[in-house]
Amino acid sequence: MAEEFGSDFMTIVDEDGTEYELEVLSTLEYNGSTYLAVVPATGDEKQDLEVSILKSVDEDGESILCAIEDETELEAVYSLIMDALYEEDEE
Numbered sequence: 001m002a003e004e005f006g007s008d009f010m011t012i013v014d015e016d017g018t019e020y021e022l023e024v025l026s027t028l029e030y031n032g033s034t035y036l037a038v039v040p041a042t043g044d045e046k047q048d049l050e051v052s053i054l055k056s057v058d059e060d061g062e063s064i065l066c067a068i069e070d071e072t073e074l075e076a077v078y079s080l081i082m083d084a085l086y087e088e089d090e091e
Contacts, residue, residue, distance in 0.1 A: 039052070
């Protein structure tokens with residue numbers, strides 16, 4: 001995680017070595033796994049951003065983020081994360 005951004009932002013590196021800055025909107029523990037709702041950290045509030053849901057998986061003792069390939073799992077996690085985000089907005 002990039003220290004200069006604080007705890008709500010992270011930098012990830014893809015397989016090709018390209019870095020991406022992401023804002024973490026929410027974190028969810030579900031069925032023994034950790035999921036993150038993220039958007040690109042562009043700083044442009046006017047742009048419509050798509051929320052991506054990533055799953056944290058341990059691989060060789062290191063946590064990696066990956067896309068959720070199971071449609072049922074994705075729908076369940078998406079619903080729970082969106083409910084949590086809307087609850088935070090209401091408070």
